[in-house]
Amino acid sequence: MDLGGPGAGPMTLFGLDNLPYGVFSPSGGAPRVGVRFGDDVVDLSVLLDDPVFAMPSLNGFMEQGRSRWTQVREQIRELLAGEVADAAVHPVTDVQLHLPVEVADYVDFYASEHHASNLGRLFRPDSEPLMPNWKHLPVGYHGRAGTVVVSGTEVVRPCGQRKAPDEAAPTYGPSRRLDIEAELGFLVGVGSTLGDRIGVDDFADHVFGAVLLNDWSARDLQAWEYVPLGPHLGKSFATSISPWVVPLAALEAAHVPLPGQDPQPLPYLCGREDWGLDIDLVVEWNGEEVSRPPYREMYWSPAQMLAHMTVNGASARTGDLFASGTISGPEKHQRGAFIELTWGGREPVTVKGEERTFLEDGDEVTISATAPGANGGRIGFGEVTGTIRPARGGTFTA
Structure with a gap:
């Protein structure tokens, strides 16, 4: 043929x-x-x-x-x-x-300065948007490898504890502020030995390729649980990835400098190559485009994420997945999460003629992406899609 x-x-x-x-x-x-x-x-x-x-x-x-x-x-x-x-x-x-790989471990980072600053202003309006450590290291959390699913898998609305600011005590029930996070994920091909470290310049020897990723997020569960140890149930119910893994070799034409890091990171986070990537994402909500997040705006590179993930001697394994965190740019139409796009629900967006803030049952979200390819063309990542289904089960009583 x-x-x-x-x-x-x-x-x-x-x-x-x-x-x-x-x-x-x-x-x-x-x-x-x-x-x-x-x-x-x-x-x-x-x-x-x-x-x-x-x-x-x-x-x-x-x-x-x-x-x-x-x-x-x-x-x-x-x-x-x-x-x-x-x-x-x-x-x-x-x-x-x-699902293209057997996922070994899953780590999600928080590498967009625009996203982190926006959430800081939303969650801590009377404080500095960024925490003191944010520009010194790639902040991340460990997720659940067992809930990473392939594009097209339905997402059941999660239940848990949530407490609105005007409520005296927490209640249990389905999330009322279900959200997305448009991200890029990276897959480890060659692991490392416990106690060893992977340097920034060793990134391409260990990472096989990249996928699109949607880190579904229950913002009300997350807001109540995340102090002092960070995300847990608000994130662990589902993470969707695209079925196609774009090899690093296909991304050579997409290499760009990072937007600038100040102060200069510690030596273990510095290398000969920046590993910034010029990748354009598109977010569609029920078939209507609502956002175009640009990966080239990310503050921390995937090579720095992997170096930080292993700097304490933690081993990497074949099938490890680590993600960028929400990709957001400086403009409103470049925000990669609905909590940012609607500014905490206070500024609804119009989707198919309806004002919307967070996800409703039956909603479908599709994230796609392209990057520069060889000879002036472009290459695609395909899509990662998920549809929200109602929560299952009843309430618990004491």
Whole structure:
């Protein structure tokens, strides 16, 4: 089969300069690894005749390391430029997409100065927007790897304790301020030994690629619980990621300097390369665009996040997922969370003719992204989508 048709031409977001990896099931088949090429998914277990790609996750391939990643990418590009066996090619509309990795650990950072400043003004209006440590280290929290789900998985409205400012005591029930966070996630391919550290300049030797990520957030649960130890139930119920993993090699044309760090970080957070990335996200609420967050505005880079995550000797493992935190820019239409976009619910936005603040049951959110590719084109990350379903179960009584 010749794959050089319109769907794989120079204007596609999934051409030879991208080739994102994913896990898919063809009709009646078991999950295996493929690459997205134009409007098709190419079965790598058939194309390369390698059993590591017949596995139901990318972990086995990711742990083989950077030289192997480079070798396979070059081999795929060479083979796709010629004739490909029909048995290896499946229209993307005919396959089922799965979670691309077995997630080992999950850490979420807070790397946007614009987002952190906006939340600081909302949560602490009489104090400085940023906490004293914020410009000295990438702030983060540990999430639940078991609740990371693939795009398209429905999100059940979480329940928990919430206490509004005008309430004398907390109550239990479904979240009333359910939100999104438009983020980028990074997947560790090669781990590290307990007690060792991963330096900023070793980032590309350990990180396999990037995904889109939506860190669903129950703001009322979060506001009541987060002092003094940070997010817990307000975050741990669901985190959605895109099914396609864009390899770091596909992001070379997207490298940009960081917007500037003052004061200069401590030496372990400094390296030869900034690892700023020029990636444009789009957030759609019930099919209507409401925001365009720019990743190039992020204060802390993913290389700095990984260096900080391991500086105490914590080990990294194949399948570790760490995320950027909400991506927000300086303008209102660039805010990547609805709590910012609606300023805590006080400034509703219009969605399909209705004034809206936080998510209602039945709402659907889709986040997509593109980045500069080779030769002046662009590459795509696909989408991460989730639909809100009503809370389950009844209330608890003493």
